[in-house]
Amino acid sequence: MVPERKNLKNLIILSVLIVISIIIITVSFKQSDVFTKARMATLDFFKPVQEKTYQFFQPVTTFFVDIKYYFNLKNRINELEEQNSSLIKNYSENVNLKIENDALRRLLGVSVRDRYNTLPAKVIGYYDSKWQSEILINEGRSSGVVEGMAVVTDEGLVGTVILASNSTSEVRLLTDPQSSIGARLLSSRKLGVAEGSLDKNIYLNYITADEEVFKGDVLMTSEFGEFMPPEILIGRIKKIGSGTDTPYKKIEVEPFVDFRKLEYVLVIKG
Amino acid sequence: MKIFLKFVHLVFILICLIIQMSFIEHLKIFYINIDLIMVAVIGIAAFDGTVYGLISGFIAGLILDLMTARIIGINALIYSVNGFIAGKVMESGFKKRILAYVLMIFFFSEANLLLQTGIYYIFNYSSSFTKLGIEMLLYPVCNIAVMFLIFPLLKAGTERSGEIGFIFKDEA
Numbered sequence: 001m002v003p004e005r006k007n008l009k010n011l012i013i014l015s016v017l018i019v020i021s022i023i024i025i026t027v028s029f030k031q032s033d034v035f036t037k038a039r040m041a042t043l044d045f046f047k048p049v050q051e052k053t054y055q056f057f058q059p060v061t062t063f064f065v066d067i068k069y070y071f072n073l074k075n076r077i078n079e080l081e082e083q084n085s086s087l088i089k090n091y092s093e094n095v096n097l098k099i100e101n102d103a104l105r106r107l108l109g110v111s112v113r114d115r116y117n118t119l120p121a122k123v124i125g126y127y128d129s130k131w132q133s134e135i136l137i138n139e140g141r142s143s144g145v146v147e148g149m150a151v152v153t154d155e156g157l158v159g160t161v162i163l164a165s166n167s168t169s170e171v172r173l174l175t176d177p178q179s180s181i182g183a184r185l186l187s188s189r190k191l192g193v194a195e196g197s198l199d200k201n202i203y204l205n206y207i208t209a210d211e212e213v214f215k216g217d218v219l220m221t222s223e224f225g226e227f228m229p230p231e232i233l234i235g236r237i238k239k240i241g242s243g244t245d246t247p248y249k250k251i252e253v254e255p256f257v258d259f260r261k262l263e264y265v266l267v268i269k270g
Numbered sequence: 271m272k273i274f275l276k277f278v279h280l281v282f283i284l285i286c287l288i289i290q291m292s293f294i295e296h297l298k299i300f301y302i303n304i305d306l307i308m309v310a311v312i313g314i315a316a317f318d319g320t321v322y323g324l325i326s327g328f329i330a331g332l333i334l335d336l337m338t339a340r341i342i343g344i345n346a347l348i349y350s351v352n353g354f355i356a357g358k359v360m361e362s363g364f365k366k367r368i369l370a371y372v373l374m375i376f377f378f379s380e381a382n383l384l385l386q387t388g389i390y391y392i393f394n395y396s397s398s399f400t401k402l403g404i405e406m407l408l409y410p411v412c413n414i415a416v417m418f419l420i421f422p423l424l425k426a427g428t429e430r431s432g433e434i435g436f437i438f439k440d441e442a
Contacts, residue, residue, distance in 0.1 A: 010320045010354065017328045017350045024332075024343030025389075035342050042336040050288055057293040064296060125291045127338040128298050130401065131390055134338065136291075178340075198398055260296065 040165035043136070047168045051124040051138055058263070065260045116229055118152075118266040119143055124168070126262075130198060133173040135159075135262060140167045148227040150268045156233035156256035157181070157221060158265050169267075173259050174234065175200045182222040183234055185213065191222055194234050194253060202235060204251040211249070213240055219253055229268055276322055279314050279424060283330045286310045286420075291337065303405060304412045306420070307334060308382060311349050312356040312374055313417075313424040320357025327353030344389050352378050375417050379410035 028035045069076070121143075125136030139145050141164050151158040151171045159179060163170040172179050179196035183204060190211060192204045207213060217237045223230035239252040286306040294304050307330050315323020327349030335342040356374055383405055 010324070010357075013321060013324055014350065014354045017324065018347060021328070021343045021347035021350065024335075024346065025341055028335075028342035035336075039336050039342075042333060046288070046333075046337065050292065053288045053292040057289075061293060061296045064300070068300065125337075126295045127291060128295050130387075130398075132338070132340055136337075199401070 036163070039163060043163075043165040043168045043170070044140075047124070047138065050136065050168075051122070054124045054126075062261070117269045119145065119269055121145075121151075121169075121265050121267055123262045123265060131177060133176040133179075133196065133200065133259070134162075135171045135173060135259075135265075137169050137171055137265060137267070138167070139267060140165045140169050142166050144269055145169050145267050150221075150225075150228050150232065151265050152232055152268060153257055153262065153265055155258075156235065158257050158259070158262065160228070161267065171265070174202050174255055174257075175259060181228060181234070182224045183219050184222040184230075185237075186218040186220060187214075188212065188217070191224075192251075194219060202253040202255055204237070204253050205248060207249045207251060208247055209242055209249055213237060213249060213251060215240060227268075232268075276318055279318060279322070280326055280329070282424065283307065283310045283314065283326050284333070287330055287334055287337075290334075301404065301408055302412050303409050304416050305379070305382070305409075306416060307331070307345075307349060308352060308378060309375060309413055309417050309420050310424070311353045312371075312378060313421050315353040315356035316360045316371065316374075316421075317424050320354055320361065323353030323357040324350050325353075327351075341389070344386065348382050348385055352382065371417060371421065372414055375413050376410040379413045380406060383409055 024035075119139055121137040121139040123135050124138045127134045127136075135158075137151070145161055145164045147161055147164055149161045151161060157174060159171045159173040159176070160181070161169045162172045174181070174194065174196055176196045177198050179194075179202075181194045183192050183194040184190065185192070185204075185207075188211075190207060190213070192207045195203055195205055197203055204213075204219060215237050219234040219237065221228050221230055221232045221234060233256050235253040235255040237251055238254040241250040241252075286309075290304075290306045294306055297304065311323055311327040311330060314326050328346050331346035331349035332343070334345045339345060356378070359370065359374060383402070387402060
């Protein structure tokens with residue numbers, strides 16, 4: 001009799017927890033404020049220990065990530081050497097053009113491009129599953145971070161803040177399937193949307209099949225985002241294919257930022 | 271003492287959760303996909319009993335959901351069911367315990383993957399079948415390997431004091 005009663009008790013607990021879970025799933029899918037607040041509180045609560053643990057494992061993580069890159073090192077060196085020589089060639093020309101551009105802008109009364117107001121933040125968590133790619137940073141609302149702000153490194157765009165608690169923020173990476181950012185091709189100035197995907201690649205969408213795009217072209221943010229500043233580097237065109245059942249090209253973009261190696265980032269506040 | 275150990279196990283599961291987010295996620299570049307929390311929940315259910323497995327699975331799952339998931343509640347549901355079934359399986363009495371543990375981890379790894387994919391599919395997140403196939407091959411193997419690290423830690427102190435090694439004698 002006693003084991004039977006115990007079994008019944010276990011089944012009741014299981015049923016209650018299943019019902020609670022289903023209610024939570026349903027309510028959370030409707031983006032309830034209660035859960036947003038609960039998420040913020042959880043992130044704040046775990047921040048100190050999460051930060052320390054992430055820091056503790058950082059050398060090991062770096063070691064593992066480096067192993068992967070080691071096997072591709074020779075190709076990478078060749079690629080970088082080529083890029084370097086091309087950059088050196090362009091450097092002096094670009095400096096002259098910038099000076100000339102700023103002078104002309106002043107003459108025309110157009111304001112010189114502003115530098116952004118940024119906030120440095122440390123990466124304290126990383127989450128990568130089939131359906132999402134996110135990082136956690138150690139700055140939140142108390143430092144002026146709000147949802148929608150762009151997160152960058154010196155290499156380019158990392159992603160956007162999707163949830164800011166008091167002391168931490170969740171950042172959706174460019175590779176996340178739900179990531180979608182207005183983008184512009186540097187050479188042709190064509191507009192498209194840089195979107196993440198389930199295969200963790202970034203694609204430039206809505207470029208029609210008749211438009212000319214070439215491999216290696218640079219992609220940057222467009223000027224139409226609410227929080228997203230224009231002209232932030234996103235990546236380089238890696239592969240161009242034609243969509244089978246769409247009028248658009250299938251363009252794969254190689255991001256400038258290596259999301260696995262992120263340690264510090266900058267949040268663009270304005 | 272028993273209550274203290276159960277509390278320690280709950281703290282252990284939270285440590286697993288933090289390690290999962292701080293370190294394990296980075297191993298995915300080598301297709302190593304480990305679910306530390308699932309292994310720990312099954313271990314707790316096996317050593318502490320069904321109710322503790324069930325509740326610790328729910329708590330750990332809910333915290334993981336709140337910290338990371340897009341749809342809150344999925345992991346809470348999955349881990350609590352894992353804890354319940356694992357506890358029931360162990361209660362039914364297995365002669366070859368180590369085999370039971372390995373089979374349980376294998377079964378739950380596959381079931382969780384399919385269940386999660388199914389739930390996300392319902393909520394309009396599609397998935398690549400090739401990737402799912404690769405995951406279904408590697409995911410249980412990685413989890414079974416981790417089981418040999420986690421189970422001795424959870425077992426230490428639950429039955430025989432001072433025993434730290436992974437000893438699975440036939441107790442029947």
